[in-house]
Amino acid sequence: xMLSRKNKERMFFWLFRGCAAAxxxxxxxxxxxxxxNGAGTITWDFLTQNPMPxxxxxxxxxxxxxxxxxxxxxMGLVLAIAIPIGVFGAVFLVEYCGSxxxxxxxxxxxxxxxxxxxxxxxxLGVGVFVYYLAFGLSLISAAITLSLMILPIVxxxxxxxxxxxxxxxxxxxxGLGATxxxxxxxxxxxxxxxxxxxxxxxxxxxxxxxxxxxxLTGVALNATIPLSIFDQFQALPYYxxxxxxxxxxxxxxxxxxxxxxxxxxxxxxxxxxxATLRSRYREKYKW
Amino acid sequence: xxxxxxxxxxxxxxxxxxxxxxxxxxLKDVSIEIYEKEITxxxxxxxxxxxxxxxxxxxxxxxxxxxxxxxxILLDGKNILENDIDxxxxxxDVGMVFQKPNxxxxxxxxxxxxxxxxxxxxxxKKDPKTGKEKIVRRKPTKEELDQIVEKxxxxxxxxxxxxxxxxxxxxxxxxxxxxxxxxxxxxSIEPEVILFDEPCSxxxxxxxxxxxxxxxxxxxDxxxxxxxxxMQQAARVADRTAFFYMGDLVEYGPTKRxxxxxxxxxxxxxxxxxxx
Numbered sequence: 001x002m003l004s005r006k007n008k009e010r011m012f013f014w015l016f017r018g019c020a021a022a023x024x025x026x027x028x029x030x031x032x033x034x035x036x037n038g039a040g041t042i043t044w045d046f047l048t049q050n051p052m053p054x055x056x057x058x059x060x061x062x063x064x065x066x067x068x069x070x071x072x073x074x075m076g077l078v079l080a081i082a083i084p085i086g087v088f089g090a091v092f093l094v095e096y097c098g099s100x101x102x103x104x105x106x107x108x109x110x111x112x113x114x115x116x117x118x119x120x121x122x123x124l125g126v127g128v129f130v131y132y133l134a135f136g137l138s139l140i141s142a143a144i145t146l147s148l149m150i151l152p153i154v155x156x157x158x159x160x161x162x163x164x165x166x167x168x169x170x171x172x173x174x175g176l177g178a179t180x181x182x183x184x185x186x187x188x189x190x191x192x193x194x195x196x197x198x199x200x201x202x203x204x205x206x207x208x209x210x211x212x213x214x215x216l217t218g219v220a221l222n223a224t225i226p227l228s229i230f231d232q233f234q235a236l237p238y239y240x241x242x243x244x245x246x247x248x249x250x251x252x253x254x255x256x257x258x259x260x261x262x263x264x265x266x267x268x269x270x271x272x273x274x275a276t277l278r279s280r281y282r283e284k285y286k287w
Numbered sequence: 288x289x290x291x292x293x294x295x296x297x298x299x300x301x302x303x304x305x306x307x308x309x310x311x312x313x314l315k316d317v318s319i320e321i322y323e324k325e326i327t328x329x330x331x332x333x334x335x336x337x338x339x340x341x342x343x344x345x346x347x348x349x350x351x352x353x354x355x356x357x358x359x360i361l362l363d364g365k366n367i368l369e370n371d372i373d374x375x376x377x378x379x380d381v382g383m384v385f386q387k388p389n390x391x392x393x394x395x396x397x398x399x400x401x402x403x404x405x406x407x408x409x410x411x412k413k414d415p416k417t418g419k420e421k422i423v424r425r426k427p428t429k430e431e432l433d434q435i436v437e438k439x440x441x442x443x444x445x446x447x448x449x450x451x452x453x454x455x456x457x458x459x460x461x462x463x464x465x466x467x468x469x470x471x472x473x474x475s476i477e478p479e480v481i482l483f484d485e486p487c488s489x490x491x492x493x494x495x496x497x498x499x500x501x502x503x504x505x506x507x508d509x510x511x512x513x514x515x516x517x518m519q520q521a522a523r524v525a526d527r528t529a530f531f532y533m534g535d536l537v538e539y540g541p542t543k544r545x546x547x548x549x550x551x552x553x554x555x556x557x558x559x560x561x562x563x
Contacts, residue, residue, distance in 0.1 A: 186405070
């Protein structure tokens with residue numbers, strides 16, 4: 001049977017509408033599920049105490065202070081390591097690397113690196129940072145491993161943001177006798193900042209939510225708040241993972257949901273901050 | 288350096304200029320003399336090398352990899368293609384206005400002050416010990432920047448339209464205003480030569496007329512070279528016109544003579560619309 005053009009239009013419209021609704025529905029279900037199961041756990045004590053053992057010795061009482069601090073410190077370090085390298089590396093490849101062939105090979109490598117599974121990065125982290133460079137199981141080993149993991153994402157999103165700037169802007173600045181660096185500093189980077197920031201936040205969220213690389217490079221269940229970057233640490237995703245595999249499920253699961261809710265809220269705050277920054281830059285540099 | 292008639296001073300002398308993009312020979316043995324405080328128009332069909340030629344004059348082609356260039360371009364007698372010439376310095380003497388208005392996505396004010404800010408203001412200072420005079424660059428003051436903005440915008444006939452909204456985005460201006468802003472911005476570097484690459488091709492007739500009036504006015508202070516695909520425009524504003532075809536400079540002479548009595552067959556065909 002042939003559908004009339006009008007009916008065809010209607011059918012596809014509803015199909016697409018259904019797909020969009022499904023995405024929103026799943027997201028809502030997940031978030032509601034975590035809120036329903038986790039909201040009850042969140043108390044002042046839960047947020048301000050370290051995980052503590054109960055009578056049987058299992059770490060299912062207390063709170064999640066050390067995982068929160070651990071995750072924040074980890075993300076701070078990743079920000080400090082991966083962002084400058086990723087952003088300026090991409091700036092070099094896009095703006096300075098004279099050879100077209102070379103930069104194509106480099107981007108091919110970067111794109112392939114983006115597809116490497118996180119557990120493989122974890123193995124690299126163990127081999128290189130934990131043992132070869134003897135940083136031990138530590139915050140710094142984990143932070144460098146995560147930084148390497150998100151570098152490709154930072155670089156690719158920076159590249160896209162830089163390439164979105166029309167070349168006429170570049171011509172204008174160079175034509176006024178500005179050097180390449182002055183052009184990049186005063187024009188290209190500020191105008192592409194909103195795109196670059198989006199990429200940074202997305203990759204930081206990814207780093208904050210990873211578990212596998214941490215497992216091998218530095219988290220420990222009984223770690224407290226690290227005093228130096230060479231200490232072991234706790235992290236929220238790892239804490240959730242440990243709670244869901246504890247034998248005392250009755251006590252552990254609510255803790256896992258509580259921690260998951262905190263992790264989600266943390267990510268939401270970051271995304272909100274990113275959106276604010278982004279719209280501020282959009283407002284400032286309209287083009 | 289005076290020319291035959293003795294009244295014009297030669298500003299730019301191009302000698303046997305050849306240019307290749309990869310293996311494509313884009314400019315072939317171009318030799319031309321451009322005179323100070325005149326408007327020189329370059330016309331020709333699309334792809335004839337006229338824009339490429341213009342971009343040689345401030346070495347914008349340097350930005351395109353795999354460009355090979357041979358010959359000489361003398362600006363005030365100095366070859367700007369020499370290795371010891373810094374293209375960044377050259378572009379302060381030879382400003383450029385592009386085909387599409389390309390203001391920075393910043394305020395009108397910021398657009399004009401960008402170049403003076405990065406270049407600084409030249410001052411001659413005496414060394415107290417040796418007594419020697421030397422040129423130093425310093426940061427311009429707020430008052431100096433304000434003056435530059437007013438001067439450049441007035442010179443580009445834009446001041447009256449924008450003086451009350453200098454801090455508004457340049458993107459809020461109309462196309463013609465944006466192009467005049469770009470001209471004002473070019474004047475902020477105090478160039479001697481201004482290159483125009485089809486500056487009116489994206490503008491309506493009224494905005495075009497304003498730019499043309501401005502061009503004629505600029506001729507008092509600057510040497511102007513303009514690429515245009517609009518023959519009437521060349522006829523209206525230019526003192527001299529050069530006709531390019533397939534990378535060759537076919538004919539060059541006073542505009543009136545070239546339009547009324549072209550010496551070459553090709554020129555006549557192009558001007559009468561039988562080719563191009």
